[in-house]
Amino acid sequence: MAAKMNPDLKKEREGASFDPEKITNLLYGGPDRVTSKRELESLALNDPDFQHEDLNFMSREQQYETQLKKSILVVQKQKELGIVDQMDLHSYSYNGVFQSMSGPFGLHTSMFLPTLRGQGTDEQKAKWLKMAEEYAIIGTYAQTEMGHGTFLRGLETTSTYDPQTQEFILNTPTLTGTKWWPGCLGKTSNYCVLMAQLYIHGKSYGPHPFMVQIRSLQDHKPLPGVTVGDIGPKFGYQGNDNGFLRFDNVRIPRDNMLMKYSRVEPDGTYVKPPSSKLAYGTMVRVRSMIVGEASESLSKAVTIAIRYSCVRRQSEMKPGHPEPQVLDYVTQQYKLFPFLAAAYAFVFASRTMIFVYFQSMAKISSGDITVLPELHALSSGLKSLSSWVMNAGIEECRMACGGHGYSHASGIPSIYMEHTPAATYEGENTVLMLQTARYLMKSYNQSMQGEKLADSVAYLSGVQPVPAAGRTRNVLDLGVLIEAYQHRAARLVHEAALQLRNERQAGKDQPDAWNAASVDLVKAAKAHSQYFVVKNFAGRLTDPALDSAAQAVLTRLCQLYALHGVVDNSGDFLEDDYLTGTDIRQARRHINALMAKLRPDAVALVDAFDFPDGILNSVLGRYDGNVYEHLLEWAKASPLNKTDVHESYHKYLKPFLEANRAKL
Numbered sequence: 001m002a003a004k005m006n007p008d009l010k011k012e013r014e015g016a017s018f019d020p021e022k023i024t025n026l027l028y029g030g031p032d033r034v035t036s037k038r039e040l041e042s043l044a045l046n047d048p049d050f051q052h053e054d055l056n057f058m059s060r061e062q063q064y065e066t067q068l069k070k071s072i073l074v075v076q077k078q079k080e081l082g083i084v085d086q087m088d089l090h091s092y093s094y095n096g097v098f099q100s101m102s103g104p105f106g107l108h109t110s111m112f113l114p115t116l117r118g119q120g121t122d123e124q125k126a127k128w129l130k131m132a133e134e135y136a137i138i139g140t141y142a143q144t145e146m147g148h149g150t151f152l153r154g155l156e157t158t159s160t161y162d163p164q165t166q167e168f169i170l171n172t173p174t175l176t177g178t179k180w181w182p183g184c185l186g187k188t189s190n191y192c193v194l195m196a197q198l199y200i201h202g203k204s205y206g207p208h209p210f211m212v213q214i215r216s217l218q219d220h221k222p223l224p225g226v227t228v229g230d231i232g233p234k235f236g237y238q239g240n241d242n243g244f245l246r247f248d249n250v251r252i253p254r255d256n257m258l259m260k261y262s263r264v265e266p267d268g269t270y271v272k273p274p275s276s277k278l279a280y281g282t283m284v285r286v287r288s289m290i291v292g293e294a295s296e297s298l299s300k301a302v303t304i305a306i307r308y309s310c311v312r313r314q315s316e317m318k319p320g321h322p323e324p325q326v327l328d329y330v331t332q333q334y335k336l337f338p339f340l341a342a343a344y345a346f347v348f349a350s351r352t353m354i355f356v357y358f359q360s361m362a363k364i365s366s367g368d369i370t371v372l373p374e375l376h377a378l379s380s381g382l383k384s385l386s387s388w389v390m391n392a393g394i395e396e397c398r399m400a401c402g403g404h405g406y407s408h409a410s411g412i413p414s415i416y417m418e419h420t421p422a423a424t425y426e427g428e429n430t431v432l433m434l435q436t437a438r439y440l441m442k443s444y445n446q447s448m449q450g451e452k453l454a455d456s457v458a459y460l461s462g463v464q465p466v467p468a469a470g471r472t473r474n475v476l477d478l479g480v481l482i483e484a485y486q487h488r489a490a491r492l493v494h495e496a497a498l499q500l501r502n503e504r505q506a507g508k509d510q511p512d513a514w515n516a517a518s519v520d521l522v523k524a525a526k527a528h529s530q531y532f533v534v535k536n537f538a539g540r541l542t543d544p545a546l547d548s549a550a551q552a553v554l555t556r557l558c559q560l561y562a563l564h565g566v567v568d569n570s571g572d573f574l575e576d577d578y579l580t581g582t583d584i585r586q587a588r589r590h591i592n593a594l595m596a597k598l599r600p601d602a603v604a605l606v607d608a609f610d611f612p613d614g615i616l617n618s619v620l621g622r623y624d625g626n627v628y629e630h631l632l633e634w635a636k637a638s639p640l641n642k643t644d645v646h647e648s649y650h651k652y653l654k655p656f657l658e659a660n661r662a663k664l
């Protein structure tokens with residue numbers, strides 16, 4: 001018999017002003033896409049082969065083993081089911097089977113295969129790609145070292161060309177040159193794409209990618225000259241064997257250098273790539289994907305927190321009245337609704353980012369590399385902004401669930417532990433924001449020279465003069481809000497550029513001037529990215545997939561997202577002189593009014609994300625809202641509760657208590 005729905009959640013759903021299915025269809029690209037997503041998720045979630053004890057109850061070794069077993073099964077089943085489309089695979093594997101927890105094949109699919117595809121020549125692809133696609137070999141992306149992650153040009157691992165034998169000799173010359181962090185390296189991979197400094201005839205040519213076998217294909221032991229292992233437990237990512245790797249005079253053939261863009265001829269002649277940054281292509285790809293990872297993780301956390309906030313009743317709002325649902329406290333709404341709005345904003349931003357990525361890659365593949373700087377700047381900025389907001393949002397959701405949020409039963413700690421490193425991996429966020437800032441400074445200078453700018457920064461040359469002080473605007477109008485964000489971004493870019501110039505004029509060299517201005521540079525890059533996200537969100541509101549009710553609720557969310565950003569950064573907007581103090585006060589009032597209007601739709605808005613219970617993996621966020629009975633059931637399954645009296649009682653507590661009693 002189907003379990004009864006919690007009456008509060010039932011009422012919430014009945015009271016919604018729109019049909020969540022309309023928004024689900026928009027989020028996933030239409031009804032057909034939604035149907036196949038649901039079928040694939042359900043197939044994975046109901047497959048007995050993928051059932052296991054809660055990962056939270058397992059040791060790290062058990063987690064690794066469980067995820068490995070599932071990774072192998074996924075590969076087999078994916079083939080049997082004929083799943084090839086990336087979105088389908090995301091539904092079946094990433095969400096359905098793994099509930100977005102990392103596993104030992106993660107780097108093979110997210111970086112090793114894309115690097116082979118993107119950096120290999122046709123011959124190299126013919127040699128390795130099929131083996132890798134068929135999992136005859138398993139690889140990772142080994143770039144970061146103990147001493148250097150950010151500063152790629154500072155990598156110490158060397159690959160020295162020997163023209164006599166036409167081989168590269170790989171070495172780890174120092175302790176800090178030890179490869180450290182690559183996922184799935186410690187125990188799983190037998191190959192890697194190695195980023196190493198290329199040396200030819202004693203000259204350094206910078207980091208290049210090499211295809212390197214590290215373990216025997218017979219017994220999986222490290223090959224001679226290779227030292228490899230797991231780096232130990234981490235904050236999260238327990239199902240992933242992030243590893244270390246060292247080389248001692250390991251020789252690989254010349255054609256193991258991935259040579260799509262740069263080449264080393266047999267005699268040692270180096271052939272330059274069209275751009276040295278093409279070798280960093282896989283990182284740009286993954287950064288673009290991380291915007292999706294961040295939005296999805298935040299969406300999961302707000303789903304849990306909002307559903308639970310409708311089930312949870314606490315305190316007396318009015319004496320003698322029943323305890324209210326905690327979501328009726330406006331302070332609770334103020335914690336959660338802006339992150340609900342942000343989750344939507346970043347889902348839409350991630351869809352655009354993926355589109356821009358593939359559009360740009362098509363141009364790059366046909367030889368037009370002029371789009372690379374804009375792609376790099378956009379993906380760096382959006383990756384950083386989205387993962388920062390995700391981190392803040394997940395933590396806010398945890399706290400909004402009170403004590404139960406701290407329990408693994410809520411599902412929120414796992415989401416946080418697993419996804420918080422997105423602010424660090426694939427380029428540390430501040431460092432990447434500075435890359436965006438670098439592009440903005442260049443663009444700003446180009447605009448000063450009257451040059452035409454790329455689309456995403458064209459506004460830098462077209463910003464209107466500041467309007468007369470004292471006048472107010474309708475800050476609920478999305479057109480006004482977009483303009484305000486644009487104006488703020490353009491001003492911050494302009495001010496950062498001025499600061500750079502002033503630092504230079506005061507006698508600093510360029511790197512010192514850059515460092516001195518870097519707080520403002522990051523601020524400008526963030527403002528630019530926020531402007532992009534607001535504009536992009538507003539642009540989605542007219543999608544024909546939406547009926548008027550769905551459009552109305554998404555418009556409120558978009559207004560809330562933009563207004564909350566204004567209030568949160570009111571200092572910026574006021575300094576800008578574009579919005580006035582009265583505008584900011586109005587913005588606060590509008591936020592309160594919008595939250596009141598959104599309150600009846602909050603559950604339907606998170607339902608529209610369409611995460612089934614098996615994927616949310618949260619007692620607090622259950623669709624049926626039957627939280628308390630399942631909380632007790634979940635706790636009873638904890639390993640400490642396998643027996644009424646734990647064995648440690650006999651070992652330690654009993655003698656201790658008995659000795660104390662004997663002394664009385």
Ligand SMILES: CC/C=C\C/C=C\C/C=C\C/C=C\CCCCC(=O)SCCNC(=O)CCNC(=O)[C@H](O)C(C)(C)COP(=O)(O)OP(=O)(O)OC[C@H]1O[C@@H](n2cnc3c(N)ncnc32)[C@H](O)[C@@H]1OP(=O)(O)O
Nearest residue numbers: 110143149150151152277280289290292293376425426427
């Ligand atoms: C719906 C979807 C949901 C879920 C999705 C599922 C999963 C999510 C996906 C994946 C997550 C899983 C696993 C991730 C595992 C993480 C793996 C890793 O971390 S791999 C290691 C990553 N390492 C880094 O990112 C290193 C960061 N450092 C750098 O990239 C660079 O060193 C630097 C900081 C950018 C600076 O480089 P460098 O010092 O060489 O360059 P300069 O600063 O001097 O700049 C020179 C010039 O080049 C431009 N430039 C730099 N990088 C790039 C680039 N990549 N592309 C294009 N251009 C680049 C730079 O802007 C300068 O330009 P100029 O101003 O001179 O014109």
Ligand SMILES: Cc1cc2nc3c(=O)[nH]c(=O)nc-3n(C[C@H](O)[C@H](O)[C@H](O)COP(=O)(O)OP(=O)(O)OC[C@H]3O[C@@H](n4cnc5c(N)ncnc54)[C@H](O)[C@@H]3O)c2cc1C
Nearest residue numbers: 141143144148149150181182183421424425426427428430
């Ligand atoms: C879970 C996880 C998985 C990973 N997987 C992989 C993988 O598969 N393969 C791989 O190769 N690597 C991997 N990494 C490594 C990851 O890519 C690096 O940790 C990341 O790029 C950050 O580099 P770092 O550790 O050197 O940080 P650091 O650069 O040491 O950062 C420390 C601090 O210094 C600041 N800083 C550094 N440089 C600058 C600068 N120029 N300007 C201003 N501030 C600066 C940063 O902002 C930060 O606050 C992984 C890391 C994690 C946590």
